[in-house]
Amino acid sequence: MKVYEICFSPTGGTKKAADMLANEIGKEVQTVDLTDSRTDFSEVSLEENDVAVIAVPSYGGRVPGTAAERLAAVRGNGAKAVLVCVYGNRAYEDTLVELQDTAKQAGFSVVSAVAAIAEHSIARQFAAGRPDAKDEAELHDFADKIRAKLEAEDFSEPEIPGNRPYKKGGGAGMVPKPTKECVKCGLCAEKCPVQAIDKDDPGKVDSKVCISCMRCISVCPHSARKVNSVMLAAVNTMLKKVCSERKECELYI
Ligand SMILES: Cc1cc2nc3c(=O)[nH]c(=O)nc-3n(C[C@H](O)[C@H](O)[C@H](O)COP(=O)(O)O)c2cc1C
Numbered sequence: 001m002k003v004y005e006i007c008f009s010p011t012g013g014t015k016k017a018a019d020m021l022a023n024e025i026g027k028e029v030q031t032v033d034l035t036d037s038r039t040d041f042s043e044v045s046l047e048e049n050d051v052a053v054i055a056v057p058s059y060g061g062r063v064p065g066t067a068a069e070r071l072a073a074v075r076g077n078g079a080k081a082v083l084v085c086v087y088g089n090r091a092y093e094d095t096l097v098e099l100q101d102t103a104k105q106a107g108f109s110v111v112s113a114v115a116a117i118a119e120h121s122i123a124r125q126f127a128a129g130r131p132d133a134k135d136e137a138e139l140h141d142f143a144d145k146i147r148a149k150l151e152a153e154d155f156s157e158p159e160i161p162g163n164r165p166y167k168k169g170g171g172a173g174m175v176p177k178p179t180k181e182c183v184k185c186g187l188c189a190e191k192c193p194v195q196a197i198d199k200d201d202p203g204k205v206d207s208k209v210c211i212s213c214m215r216c217i218s219v220c221p222h223s224a225r226k227v228n229s230v231m232l233a234a235v236n237t238m239l240k241k242v243c244s245e246r247k248e249c250e251l252y253i
């Protein structure tokens with residue numbers, strides 16, 4: 001049995017939570033990075049006795065479209081899937097059921113699902129510092145329960161919350177732009193999961209392609225990429241009401 005971590009994590013929060021689970025389920029974990037636009041995901045092929053922790057962030061209560069497309073290309077071949085949805089303390093709505101459908105379409109057999117919380121990648125003051133020590137203890141406990149289920153060869157599919165048809169998706173519409181501190185090093189263009197930034201002129205961004213994942217902001221070594229401050233202030237106000245009360249990790253098994 002091999003353990004895989006198949007993860008879409010533009011700013012690292014999803015990967016932190018996925019690592020806490022995957023490293024507790026298996027000793028050696030092979031990672032598949034769904035943000036890498038150069039990978040041919042149809043060449044990623046698993047076997048029936050493998051286990052995959054499949055982790056995505058929630059974007060507007062849905063699976064990010066790019067993550068869904070890339071995961072659908074993977075060949076699950078009956079491998080057991082532990083689904084993970086990571087969200088910024090607002091809500092994850094239909095993310096887990098959409099991830100369930102996509103993983104099954106790719107040939108995985110879903111044995112459990114987890115919702116976890118990480119720092120909100122647009123408005124970073126919400127869920128700041130999460131997943132924290134309490135989350136880590138919970139996720140380790142979840143991993144032990146999942147491992148016990150797998151060892152008992154119980155491959156039943158759990159009830160997972162969410163609606164079908166899924167809620168309407170839609171981009172956040174926030175396209176980060178460089179500030180005058182930009183030295184045109186091109187790192188953001190190289191790391192953009194959808195190649196929306198022009199390599200030769202990082203000031204040029206294709207706003208139709210950008211998925212507002214905020215990776216370009218998080219990777220810039222000069223803190224020279226920002227979203228429009230008026231839009232960000234509006235998002236902060238909107239999220240203040242719905243993000244303030246701490247939500248906890250959940251396990252479906
Ligand atoms: C475009 C976009 C949409 C988001 N939508 C939601 C949401 O609907 N609910 C929520 O709680 N968090 C939302 N978030 C926050 C992310 O789910 C959360 O910060 C996640 O940890 C980001 O994952 P990453 O750090 O792996 O990139 C959104 C973030 C982005 C960039």
Ligand code: SF4
Pocket residue numbers: 178179181182183184185186187188189202219220221222223224225
């Ligand atoms: S990573 Fe930062 S400094 Fe480099 S091109 Fe992008 S915005 Fe400019």
Ligand code: SF4
Pocket residue numbers: 175176191192193194195196197205209210211212213214215216217
């Ligand atoms: S340009 Fe858009 S899609 Fe690319 S890294 Fe920045 S926010 Fe993400």
